[in-house]
Protein backbone atom coordinates (compact mmCIF):
# COMPACT_ATOMS: atom_id res chain seq x y z
CA UNK A 1 0.00 0.00 0.00
CA UNK A 2 2.36 2.72 1.16
CA UNK A 3 5.58 2.66 -0.72
CA UNK A 4 8.03 1.54 1.93
CA UNK A 5 10.96 3.82 2.23
CA UNK A 6 13.15 1.44 4.19
CA UNK A 7 15.86 -0.29 2.24
CA UNK A 8 16.14 2.25 -0.56
CA UNK A 9 19.70 3.15 -1.50
CA UNK A 10 20.76 6.55 -0.20
CA UNK A 11 20.86 9.42 -2.67
CA UNK A 12 24.11 10.91 -3.86
CA UNK A 13 22.87 14.36 -2.90
CA UNK A 14 26.09 16.23 -3.66
CA UNK A 15 25.94 14.99 -7.24
CA UNK A 16 22.21 15.66 -7.58
CA UNK A 17 22.61 19.22 -6.31
CA UNK A 18 24.80 20.02 -9.29
CA UNK A 19 21.75 19.41 -11.51
CA UNK A 20 19.97 22.38 -9.92
CA UNK A 21 21.59 25.65 -10.99
CA UNK A 22 19.35 27.79 -8.77
CA UNK A 23 20.77 26.21 -5.63
CA UNK A 24 24.21 27.54 -6.44
CA UNK A 25 23.80 31.12 -5.23
CA UNK A 26 24.02 33.34 -2.20
CA UNK A 27 21.02 35.05 -0.67
CA UNK A 28 21.66 37.88 1.76
CA UNK A 29 25.32 36.95 1.78
CA UNK A 30 24.84 33.29 2.66
CA UNK A 31 24.56 30.15 0.51
CA UNK A 32 20.89 29.61 -0.29
CA UNK A 33 19.06 26.96 1.75
CA UNK A 34 15.83 26.21 -0.08
CA UNK A 35 13.29 24.59 2.25
CA UNK A 36 10.07 25.63 0.55
CA UNK A 37 9.66 22.56 -1.62
CA UNK A 38 6.07 21.85 -0.68
CA UNK A 39 5.21 25.18 -2.34
CA UNK A 40 7.25 24.46 -5.44
CA UNK A 41 10.38 22.51 -6.23
CA UNK A 42 13.46 23.69 -8.07
CA UNK A 43 14.17 22.50 -11.63
CA UNK A 44 17.11 20.42 -12.79
CA UNK A 45 19.04 21.33 -15.95
CA UNK A 46 17.55 18.26 -17.61
CA UNK A 47 14.12 19.93 -17.44
CA UNK A 48 15.32 23.42 -18.31
CA UNK A 49 17.18 22.07 -21.33
CA UNK A 50 14.25 19.96 -22.53
CA UNK A 51 12.04 23.06 -22.58
CA UNK A 52 14.70 25.12 -24.28
CA UNK A 53 15.38 22.42 -26.88
CA UNK A 54 11.68 22.22 -27.64
CA UNK A 55 11.43 25.95 -28.29
CA UNK A 56 14.72 26.06 -30.16
CA UNK A 57 14.00 23.26 -32.60
CA UNK A 58 10.54 21.74 -32.47
CA UNK A 59 7.96 24.40 -31.61
CA UNK A 60 4.64 24.25 -33.50
CA UNK A 61 0.99 23.79 -32.63
CA UNK A 62 -0.14 20.22 -31.98
CA UNK A 63 -2.68 18.08 -33.82
CA UNK A 64 -3.21 20.81 -36.41
CA UNK A 65 -0.46 20.93 -38.95
CA UNK A 66 0.57 18.55 -41.62
CA UNK A 67 4.07 19.96 -41.59
CA UNK A 68 7.17 18.47 -40.00
CA UNK A 69 7.41 20.71 -36.94
CA UNK A 70 3.79 20.11 -36.05
CA UNK A 71 4.38 16.39 -36.34
CA UNK A 72 7.36 16.65 -34.00
CA UNK A 73 5.55 18.85 -31.48
CA UNK A 74 2.61 16.45 -31.47
CA UNK A 75 4.88 13.50 -30.99
CA UNK A 76 6.67 15.16 -28.06
CA UNK A 77 3.38 16.25 -26.51
CA UNK A 78 1.70 12.86 -26.78
CA UNK A 79 4.97 11.13 -25.85
CA UNK A 80 5.00 13.22 -22.65
CA UNK A 81 1.51 11.92 -21.86
CA UNK A 82 2.83 8.37 -22.15
CA UNK A 83 5.75 9.16 -19.88
CA UNK A 84 3.43 10.59 -17.24
CA UNK A 85 1.10 7.58 -17.57
CA UNK A 86 4.06 5.30 -16.92
CA UNK A 87 5.05 7.33 -13.82
CA UNK A 88 1.53 6.96 -12.47
CA UNK A 89 1.94 3.20 -12.40
CA UNK A 90 1.44 2.31 -16.04
CA UNK A 91 -2.07 3.62 -16.62
CA UNK A 92 -3.65 4.09 -20.03
CA UNK A 93 -2.30 7.37 -21.48
CA UNK A 94 -5.77 8.19 -22.81
CA UNK A 95 -6.89 8.46 -19.20
CA UNK A 96 -4.35 11.23 -18.57
CA UNK A 97 -5.68 14.74 -19.19
CA UNK A 98 -3.33 17.71 -19.22
CA UNK A 99 -4.32 20.57 -16.96
CA UNK A 100 -2.62 23.64 -15.52
CA UNK A 101 -2.08 21.68 -12.34
CA UNK A 102 -3.86 20.13 -9.38
CA UNK A 103 -6.23 23.02 -8.91
CA UNK A 104 -7.50 22.91 -12.48
CA UNK A 105 -7.76 19.12 -12.41
CA UNK A 106 -9.98 19.20 -9.32
CA UNK A 107 -12.06 22.02 -10.76
CA UNK A 108 -12.53 19.94 -13.90
CA UNK A 109 -13.94 17.00 -11.93
CA UNK A 110 -16.06 19.18 -9.66
CA UNK A 111 -17.54 21.11 -12.59
CA UNK A 112 -17.91 18.31 -15.13
CA UNK A 113 -18.57 15.19 -13.07
CA UNK A 114 -20.15 17.13 -10.21
CA UNK A 115 -22.32 19.25 -12.46
CA UNK A 116 -23.66 16.18 -14.25
CA UNK A 117 -24.04 13.85 -11.28
CA UNK A 118 -24.82 15.80 -8.13
CA UNK A 119 -28.34 16.72 -7.14
CA UNK A 120 -29.89 18.33 -4.12
CA UNK A 121 -29.17 16.40 -0.93
CA UNK A 122 -26.24 14.42 -2.36
CA UNK A 123 -23.15 14.50 -0.19
CA UNK A 124 -19.52 15.31 -0.88
CA UNK A 125 -17.10 14.12 1.78
CA UNK A 126 -13.93 16.17 2.30
CA UNK A 127 -11.45 16.41 5.14
CA UNK A 128 -10.32 19.26 7.33
CA UNK A 129 -6.78 18.57 6.08
CA UNK A 130 -7.51 19.61 2.49
CA UNK A 131 -5.75 22.35 0.59
CA UNK A 132 -8.14 25.12 -0.44
CA UNK A 133 -7.93 23.81 -3.99
CA UNK A 134 -9.62 20.61 -2.83
CA UNK A 135 -12.28 22.54 -0.89
CA UNK A 136 -13.42 25.56 -2.84
CA UNK A 137 -14.22 23.76 -6.14
CA UNK A 138 -16.54 21.48 -4.13
CA UNK A 139 -18.12 24.43 -2.35
CA UNK A 140 -18.84 25.98 -5.73
CA UNK A 141 -20.46 22.86 -7.15
CA UNK A 142 -22.37 22.28 -3.91
CA UNK A 143 -23.79 25.77 -4.19
CA UNK A 144 -24.84 25.14 -7.77
CA UNK A 145 -26.37 21.71 -7.25
CA UNK A 146 -27.65 21.80 -3.67
CA UNK A 147 -25.26 19.04 -2.63
CA UNK A 148 -24.03 19.03 0.98
CA UNK A 149 -20.44 19.07 2.23
CA UNK A 150 -19.35 16.72 5.00
CA UNK A 151 -15.99 16.70 6.74
CA UNK A 152 -13.67 14.07 8.11
CA UNK A 153 -12.01 15.64 11.18
CA UNK A 154 -8.41 15.56 12.35
CA UNK A 155 -6.85 13.80 15.30
CA UNK A 156 -4.49 16.06 17.22
CA UNK A 157 -1.54 14.03 15.95
CA UNK A 158 -2.32 15.23 12.43
CA UNK A 159 -3.88 12.01 11.14
CA UNK A 160 -7.42 11.72 9.82
CA UNK A 161 -10.10 10.45 12.17
CA UNK A 162 -10.70 7.34 10.12
CA UNK A 163 -12.86 5.81 12.85
CA UNK A 164 -15.52 8.27 11.74
CA UNK A 165 -15.25 7.36 8.07
CA UNK A 166 -17.85 4.62 7.87
CA UNK A 167 -20.31 6.73 9.82
CA UNK A 168 -19.84 9.65 7.45
CA UNK A 169 -20.21 7.53 4.34
CA UNK A 170 -23.95 7.52 3.83
CA UNK A 171 -26.39 6.58 1.17
CA UNK A 172 -26.16 9.99 -0.38
CA UNK A 173 -22.36 10.19 -0.40
CA UNK A 174 -21.42 10.45 -4.07
CA UNK A 175 -17.78 11.41 -3.94
CA UNK A 176 -14.97 11.63 -1.40
CA UNK A 177 -12.08 14.02 -2.10
CA UNK A 178 -8.93 13.61 0.00
CA UNK A 179 -5.29 14.46 -0.17
CA UNK A 180 -2.68 11.73 -0.40
CA UNK A 181 -0.16 13.78 1.59
CA UNK A 182 -0.94 16.87 3.68
CA UNK A 183 0.98 19.95 2.57
CA UNK A 184 0.83 21.57 5.99
CA UNK A 185 1.25 18.57 8.30
CA UNK A 186 3.16 16.11 6.13
CA UNK A 187 0.73 13.29 7.01
CA UNK A 188 0.62 10.42 4.52
CA UNK A 189 -2.96 9.15 4.36
CA UNK A 190 -3.71 5.42 3.96
CA UNK A 191 -5.48 5.93 0.66
CA UNK A 192 -5.84 2.29 -0.34
CA UNK A 193 -7.66 1.40 2.87
CA UNK A 194 -9.83 4.50 2.56
CA UNK A 195 -10.61 3.68 -1.08
CA UNK A 196 -11.89 0.25 -0.14
CA UNK A 197 -14.31 1.71 2.39
CA UNK A 198 -15.40 4.48 0.04
CA UNK A 199 -16.13 1.99 -2.72
CA UNK A 200 -17.97 -0.33 -0.33
CA UNK A 201 -20.25 2.62 0.36
CA UNK A 202 -20.80 3.10 -3.38
CA UNK A 203 -19.01 6.44 -3.68
CA UNK A 204 -16.10 7.61 -5.81
CA UNK A 205 -12.70 8.74 -4.53
CA UNK A 206 -10.74 11.69 -5.86
CA UNK A 207 -7.18 11.89 -4.57
CA UNK A 208 -5.29 15.18 -4.47
CA UNK A 209 -1.79 14.06 -5.41
CA UNK A 210 -0.12 17.48 -5.45
CA UNK A 211 2.27 16.43 -2.68
CA UNK A 212 1.91 12.70 -3.17
CA UNK A 213 3.10 12.54 -6.76
CA UNK A 214 6.17 14.58 -5.85
CA UNK A 215 7.15 13.25 -2.46
CA UNK A 216 5.69 9.80 -2.25
CA UNK A 217 5.38 8.22 -5.66
CA UNK A 218 2.22 6.59 -6.85
CA UNK A 219 0.86 3.47 -8.49
CA UNK A 220 -2.65 4.22 -9.67
CA UNK A 221 -3.25 0.63 -10.68
CA UNK A 222 -3.32 -0.31 -6.99
CA UNK A 223 -4.01 2.95 -5.13
CA UNK A 224 -7.77 2.66 -5.44
CA UNK A 225 -8.49 6.21 -6.60
CA UNK A 226 -11.09 6.98 -9.27
CA UNK A 227 -9.57 10.38 -10.00
CA UNK A 228 -6.04 11.61 -9.27
CA UNK A 229 -4.87 15.22 -9.63
CA UNK A 230 -1.31 16.53 -9.51
CA UNK A 231 0.99 19.42 -10.47
CA UNK A 232 4.25 19.28 -12.39
CA UNK A 233 5.92 22.16 -10.58
CA UNK A 234 6.14 20.36 -7.26
CA UNK A 235 8.03 17.45 -8.83
CA UNK A 236 10.88 19.20 -10.65
CA UNK A 237 8.69 20.15 -13.62
CA UNK A 238 7.67 23.58 -14.86
CA UNK A 239 4.78 25.64 -13.51
CA UNK A 240 1.50 25.74 -15.44
CA UNK A 241 1.25 22.04 -16.21
CA UNK A 242 -0.15 19.04 -14.40
CA UNK A 243 -2.68 16.36 -15.04
CA UNK A 244 -5.89 14.67 -14.09
CA UNK A 245 -6.05 10.91 -14.27
CA UNK A 246 -9.50 9.35 -14.24
CA UNK A 247 -10.97 5.93 -14.88
CA UNK A 248 -11.88 5.66 -18.55
CA UNK A 249 -15.58 4.96 -18.10
CA UNK A 250 -15.93 7.95 -15.80
CA UNK A 251 -14.11 10.30 -18.15
CA UNK A 252 -16.09 9.04 -21.11
CA UNK A 253 -19.38 9.61 -19.33
CA UNK A 254 -18.51 13.17 -18.28
CA UNK A 255 -19.48 16.23 -20.31
CA UNK A 256 -16.73 18.56 -21.54
CA UNK A 257 -16.07 21.46 -19.21
CA UNK A 258 -14.49 23.99 -21.55
CA UNK A 259 -15.25 24.41 -25.20
CA UNK A 260 -12.93 25.38 -28.03
CA UNK A 261 -10.51 23.99 -30.52
CA UNK A 262 -8.85 20.61 -30.01
CA UNK A 263 -11.78 19.13 -28.05
CA UNK A 264 -14.27 18.76 -30.90
CA UNK A 265 -14.77 16.37 -33.72
CA UNK A 266 -17.55 18.11 -35.68
CA UNK A 267 -18.87 21.65 -35.23
CA UNK A 268 -22.21 22.77 -36.61
CA UNK A 269 -24.18 25.94 -36.07
CA UNK A 270 -25.88 25.06 -32.84
CA UNK A 271 -24.08 22.04 -31.55
CA UNK A 272 -20.92 20.01 -31.82
CA UNK A 273 -19.72 16.53 -31.24
CA UNK A 274 -16.70 16.02 -29.09
CA UNK A 275 -13.37 14.38 -29.49
CA UNK A 276 -12.74 11.19 -27.54
CA UNK A 277 -10.78 11.35 -24.27
CA UNK A 278 -8.33 12.75 -23.42
CA UNK A 279 -8.80 15.54 -25.94
CA UNK A 280 -12.44 16.11 -25.01
CA UNK A 281 -11.14 17.86 -21.89
CA UNK A 282 -8.31 19.76 -23.54
CA UNK A 283 -9.82 22.80 -25.22
CA UNK A 284 -7.44 25.24 -26.87
CA UNK A 285 -3.74 25.20 -27.55
CA UNK A 286 -2.20 23.35 -24.61
CA UNK A 287 0.98 24.00 -22.64
CA UNK A 288 3.14 21.94 -24.98
CA UNK A 289 6.50 23.05 -23.63
CA UNK A 290 5.14 22.43 -20.14
CA UNK A 291 4.23 18.85 -21.01
CA UNK A 292 7.68 18.32 -22.53
CA UNK A 293 9.30 19.74 -19.39
CA UNK A 294 7.15 17.61 -17.11
CA UNK A 295 8.08 14.47 -19.04
CA UNK A 296 11.76 15.35 -18.55
CA UNK A 297 11.09 15.83 -14.83
CA UNK A 298 9.38 12.45 -14.62
CA UNK A 299 12.31 10.78 -16.33
CA UNK A 300 14.64 12.50 -13.90
CA UNK A 301 12.66 11.30 -10.88
CA UNK A 302 12.33 7.78 -12.28
CA UNK A 303 16.08 7.56 -12.61
CA UNK A 304 16.53 8.45 -8.94
CA UNK A 305 13.55 6.42 -7.77
CA UNK A 306 10.56 7.74 -5.80
CA UNK A 307 11.23 5.29 -2.93
CA UNK A 308 14.77 6.60 -2.50
CA UNK A 309 13.51 10.19 -2.60
CA UNK A 310 10.91 9.51 0.09
CA UNK A 311 13.50 7.70 2.24
CA UNK A 312 15.82 10.69 1.93
CA UNK A 313 13.06 13.15 2.85
CA UNK A 314 12.08 11.04 5.82
CA UNK A 315 15.66 10.90 7.02
CA UNK A 316 15.85 14.70 6.91
CA UNK A 317 12.44 14.96 8.59
CA UNK A 318 13.51 12.64 11.39
CA UNK A 319 16.70 14.64 11.88
CA UNK A 320 14.90 17.99 11.77
CA UNK A 321 12.23 16.84 14.24
CA UNK A 322 14.88 15.57 16.66
CA UNK A 323 16.76 18.83 16.52
CA UNK A 324 13.64 21.01 16.70
CA UNK A 325 12.50 19.20 19.84
CA UNK A 326 15.57 20.54 21.62
CA UNK A 327 14.33 24.13 21.28
CA UNK A 328 12.40 25.62 24.18
CA UNK A 329 8.81 26.60 23.39
CA UNK A 330 8.70 24.70 20.08
CA UNK A 331 5.48 23.12 18.89
CA UNK A 332 5.76 20.74 15.94
CA UNK A 333 2.58 19.72 14.12
CA UNK A 334 1.76 16.44 12.44
CA UNK A 335 2.50 12.78 13.15
CA UNK A 336 5.35 12.11 15.57
CA UNK A 337 6.52 9.09 13.62
CA UNK A 338 8.56 10.38 10.65
CA UNK A 339 7.74 7.26 8.64
CA UNK A 340 4.11 8.39 8.60
CA UNK A 341 4.95 11.66 6.92
CA UNK A 342 6.56 13.13 3.86
CA UNK A 343 9.26 15.79 4.11
CA UNK A 344 7.14 18.55 5.62
CA UNK A 345 7.67 19.99 9.11
CA UNK A 346 5.32 22.69 10.37
CA UNK A 347 6.02 24.41 13.67
CA UNK A 348 5.55 27.46 15.82
CA UNK A 349 8.22 28.83 18.13
CA UNK A 350 7.22 30.64 21.31
CA UNK A 351 5.94 34.17 20.74
CA UNK A 352 7.73 34.59 17.43
CA UNK A 353 5.16 34.90 14.68
CA UNK A 354 5.86 32.64 11.67
CA UNK A 355 6.32 35.73 9.47
CA UNK A 356 8.98 37.06 11.74
CA UNK A 357 10.62 33.64 11.76
CA UNK A 358 10.60 33.63 7.97
CA UNK A 359 12.03 37.14 7.69
CA UNK A 360 14.83 36.31 10.11
CA UNK A 361 15.65 33.03 8.33
CA UNK A 362 15.58 34.82 4.98
CA UNK A 363 18.15 37.28 6.25
CA UNK A 364 20.41 34.22 6.63
CA UNK A 365 19.60 32.89 3.16
CA UNK A 366 17.08 30.27 4.32
CA UNK A 367 13.76 30.01 2.47
CA UNK A 368 10.82 28.52 4.37
CA UNK A 369 7.10 29.20 4.14
CA UNK A 370 5.12 31.06 6.78
CA UNK A 371 1.36 31.32 6.79
CA UNK A 372 -1.66 29.07 6.62
CA UNK A 373 -0.38 27.13 3.60
CA UNK A 374 -3.82 27.29 1.97
CA UNK A 375 -5.13 25.04 4.74
CA UNK A 376 -7.09 27.39 6.95
CA UNK A 377 -9.16 24.53 8.36
CA UNK A 378 -6.00 22.87 9.66
CA UNK A 379 -4.91 26.13 11.29
CA UNK A 380 -8.32 26.42 12.89
CA UNK A 381 -8.12 22.88 14.24
CA UNK A 382 -4.90 23.72 16.07
CA UNK A 383 -6.01 27.21 17.08
CA UNK A 384 -3.17 28.98 15.31
CA UNK A 385 -3.35 31.55 12.53
CA UNK A 386 -0.14 30.47 10.87
CA UNK A 387 2.81 28.12 11.12
CA UNK A 388 6.37 28.11 9.87
CA UNK A 389 6.99 25.24 7.47
CA UNK A 390 10.22 23.69 6.30
CA UNK A 391 9.81 21.18 3.49
CA UNK A 392 12.51 19.00 2.00
CA UNK A 393 13.27 17.48 -1.35
CA UNK A 394 15.85 15.25 -2.91
CA UNK A 395 18.55 17.95 -2.97
CA UNK A 396 18.39 19.01 0.69
CA UNK A 397 21.01 17.97 3.23
CA UNK A 398 21.48 17.57 6.97
CA UNK A 399 23.85 20.53 6.83
CA UNK A 400 20.92 22.60 5.63
CA UNK A 401 18.83 21.42 8.58
CA UNK A 402 21.72 22.61 10.77
CA UNK A 403 21.60 26.00 9.06
CA UNK A 404 17.86 26.11 9.79
CA UNK A 405 18.61 25.43 13.45
CA UNK A 406 21.22 28.21 13.53
CA UNK A 407 18.62 30.56 12.06
CA UNK A 408 16.10 29.54 14.68
CA UNK A 409 18.69 30.33 17.34
CA UNK A 410 18.75 33.89 15.96
CA UNK A 411 14.94 33.96 16.15
CA UNK A 412 15.16 32.84 19.74
CA UNK A 413 17.71 35.53 20.59
CA UNK A 414 15.44 38.25 19.22
CA UNK A 415 12.12 37.03 20.55
CA UNK A 416 13.01 35.16 23.76
CA UNK B 417 24.91 43.75 6.37
CA UNK B 418 21.88 41.51 6.73
CA UNK B 419 22.35 41.38 10.50
CA UNK B 420 22.37 45.18 10.64
CA UNK B 421 19.26 45.26 8.49
CA UNK B 422 17.64 42.75 10.83
CA UNK B 423 18.52 44.83 13.88
CA UNK B 424 17.00 47.89 12.28
CA UNK B 425 13.81 45.90 11.73
CA UNK B 426 13.47 44.36 15.16
CA UNK B 427 14.09 47.45 17.28
CA UNK B 428 13.56 47.09 21.00
CA UNK B 429 10.60 49.47 20.88
CA UNK B 430 8.85 47.30 18.29
CA UNK B 431 9.38 44.14 20.30
CA UNK B 432 8.07 45.91 23.40
CA UNK B 433 4.88 46.96 21.65
CA UNK B 434 4.52 43.43 20.23
CA UNK B 435 4.82 41.87 23.70
CA UNK B 436 2.81 44.52 25.56
CA UNK B 437 0.62 46.36 23.09
CA UNK B 438 -0.96 49.68 24.07
CA UNK B 439 -4.70 50.26 23.77
CA UNK B 440 -5.36 46.62 23.14
CA UNK B 441 -8.92 45.49 23.73
CA UNK B 442 -12.46 46.43 22.84
CA UNK B 443 -14.22 49.76 23.03
CA UNK B 444 -17.78 49.47 24.31
CA UNK B 445 -18.91 52.84 23.02
CA UNK B 446 -17.06 52.81 19.72
CA UNK B 447 -18.59 54.90 16.96
CA UNK B 448 -16.74 52.97 14.28
CA UNK B 449 -15.14 49.54 14.08
CA UNK B 450 -13.12 48.26 11.13
CA UNK B 451 -11.63 44.80 10.63
CA UNK B 452 -8.74 44.43 8.22
CA UNK B 453 -7.14 41.18 7.18
CA UNK B 454 -4.22 40.27 5.09
CA UNK B 455 -5.37 37.06 3.42
CA UNK B 456 -1.94 35.92 2.32
CA UNK B 457 -0.47 35.90 5.79
CA UNK B 458 -3.41 35.88 8.16
CA UNK B 459 -2.67 39.17 9.94
CA UNK B 460 -5.95 40.35 11.37
CA UNK B 461 -6.68 43.67 13.06
CA UNK B 462 -9.88 45.25 14.30
CA UNK B 463 -9.59 48.97 15.02
CA UNK B 464 -12.23 50.78 17.03
CA UNK B 465 -12.57 54.54 17.47
CA UNK B 466 -14.89 56.76 19.42
CA UNK B 467 -15.18 59.96 17.42
CA UNK B 468 -17.18 62.96 18.70
CA UNK B 469 -19.31 65.36 16.66
CA UNK B 470 -16.33 67.64 16.05
CA UNK B 471 -14.43 64.78 14.40
CA UNK B 472 -12.09 64.43 17.35
CA UNK B 473 -10.95 60.92 18.32
CA UNK B 474 -11.90 60.53 21.98
CA UNK B 475 -10.74 56.95 22.41
CA UNK B 476 -9.18 54.11 20.46
CA UNK B 477 -8.59 50.37 20.85
CA UNK B 478 -7.45 47.53 18.65
CA UNK B 479 -7.37 43.76 18.81
CA UNK B 480 -6.44 40.89 16.57
CA UNK B 481 -3.41 38.82 15.84
CA UNK B 482 -0.48 38.79 13.54
CA UNK B 483 3.23 39.28 13.25
CA UNK B 484 5.32 41.63 15.40
CA UNK B 485 5.33 44.30 12.70
CA UNK B 486 1.57 44.46 12.19
CA UNK B 487 0.81 44.39 15.91
CA UNK B 488 3.52 46.85 16.96
CA UNK B 489 2.61 49.25 14.19
CA UNK B 490 -1.06 49.22 15.21
CA UNK B 491 -0.14 49.63 18.86
CA UNK B 492 2.15 52.62 18.26
CA UNK B 493 -0.43 54.12 15.92
CA UNK B 494 -3.08 54.10 18.64
CA UNK B 495 -0.78 56.02 20.99
CA UNK B 496 -0.77 58.90 18.52
CA UNK B 497 -4.49 59.15 17.92
CA UNK B 498 -6.16 60.24 21.14
CA UNK B 499 -7.52 63.81 21.08
CA UNK B 500 -6.53 64.13 17.45
CA UNK B 501 -8.85 65.14 14.64
CA UNK B 502 -9.71 62.86 11.76
CA UNK B 503 -7.76 65.19 9.48
CA UNK B 504 -4.71 64.68 11.70
CA UNK B 505 -5.25 60.93 11.58
CA UNK B 506 -5.31 60.96 7.79
CA UNK B 507 -2.19 63.10 7.78
CA UNK B 508 -0.34 60.68 10.07
CA UNK B 509 -1.39 57.73 7.91
CA UNK B 510 -0.13 59.50 4.79
CA UNK B 511 3.21 60.39 6.38
CA UNK B 512 3.66 56.86 7.69
CA UNK B 513 2.85 55.38 4.29
CA UNK B 514 5.51 57.66 2.80
CA UNK B 515 7.97 56.46 5.45
CA UNK B 516 7.28 52.86 4.48
CA UNK B 517 8.00 53.68 0.86
CA UNK B 518 11.39 55.07 1.73
CA UNK B 519 10.62 58.82 1.82
CA UNK B 520 13.65 60.57 3.36
CA UNK B 521 11.66 63.53 4.67
CA UNK B 522 9.14 61.32 6.41
CA UNK B 523 12.03 59.63 8.20
CA UNK B 524 12.88 63.01 9.79
CA UNK B 525 9.27 63.94 10.51
CA UNK B 526 9.00 64.35 14.29
CA UNK B 527 5.24 64.26 14.12
CA UNK B 528 5.51 60.51 13.46
CA UNK B 529 7.17 60.11 16.86
CA UNK B 530 7.62 56.42 17.84
CA UNK B 531 6.37 55.29 14.45
CA UNK B 532 9.81 56.17 13.14
CA UNK B 533 11.09 53.02 14.89
CA UNK B 534 9.38 51.17 12.05
CA UNK B 535 11.54 52.82 9.41
CA UNK B 536 13.58 49.62 9.01
CA UNK B 537 10.50 47.87 7.60
CA UNK B 538 10.90 49.90 4.40
CA UNK B 539 13.95 47.76 3.59
CA UNK B 540 11.83 44.59 3.72
CA UNK B 541 9.37 45.09 0.87
CA UNK B 542 7.32 41.97 1.67
CA UNK B 543 6.69 43.24 5.20
CA UNK B 544 5.49 46.75 4.35
CA UNK B 545 1.89 45.60 4.08
CA UNK B 546 2.16 44.23 7.63
CA UNK B 547 3.14 47.67 8.92
CA UNK B 548 0.35 49.36 6.97
CA UNK B 549 -2.49 47.07 8.04
CA UNK B 550 -3.52 49.17 11.06
CA UNK B 551 -3.30 52.34 9.00
CA UNK B 552 -5.47 50.83 6.30
CA UNK B 553 -8.03 50.21 9.04
CA UNK B 554 -7.62 53.80 10.27
CA UNK B 555 -8.23 55.28 6.83
CA UNK B 556 -11.23 53.05 6.35
CA UNK B 557 -12.56 54.12 9.77
CA UNK B 558 -12.30 57.78 8.79
CA UNK B 559 -14.11 57.17 5.52
CA UNK B 560 -16.85 55.27 7.29
CA UNK B 561 -17.26 57.96 9.93
CA UNK B 562 -17.60 60.57 7.22
CA UNK B 563 -20.03 58.43 5.27
CA UNK B 564 -17.66 58.01 2.33
CA UNK B 565 -17.70 54.74 0.40
CA UNK B 566 -15.25 52.05 1.49
CA UNK B 567 -12.21 51.46 -0.70
CA UNK B 568 -12.16 47.72 -0.17
CA UNK B 569 -15.06 45.40 0.38
Ligand SMILES: Cc1ncc(COP(=O)(O)O)c(C=O)c1O
Pocket residue numbers: 038039100101102103104131133134179181182183208210211231374
Ligand atom coordinates in the same frame (compact mmCIF):
# COMPACT_ATOMS: atom_id res chain seq x y z
C1 LIG C 1 -2.03 19.25 -1.14
C2 LIG C 1 -2.11 20.27 -2.22
N1 LIG C 1 -3.20 20.32 -3.00
C3 LIG C 1 -3.31 21.20 -4.00
C4 LIG C 1 -2.34 22.12 -4.27
C5 LIG C 1 -2.54 23.10 -5.39
O1 LIG C 1 -1.63 22.87 -6.40
P1 LIG C 1 -1.52 23.89 -7.62
O2 LIG C 1 -1.43 25.26 -7.01
O3 LIG C 1 -0.25 23.49 -8.29
O4 LIG C 1 -2.71 23.72 -8.48
C6 LIG C 1 -1.18 22.12 -3.47
C7 LIG C 1 -0.10 23.08 -3.68
O5 LIG C 1 -0.12 24.25 -3.50
C8 LIG C 1 -1.08 21.19 -2.43
O6 LIG C 1 0.00 21.16 -1.64
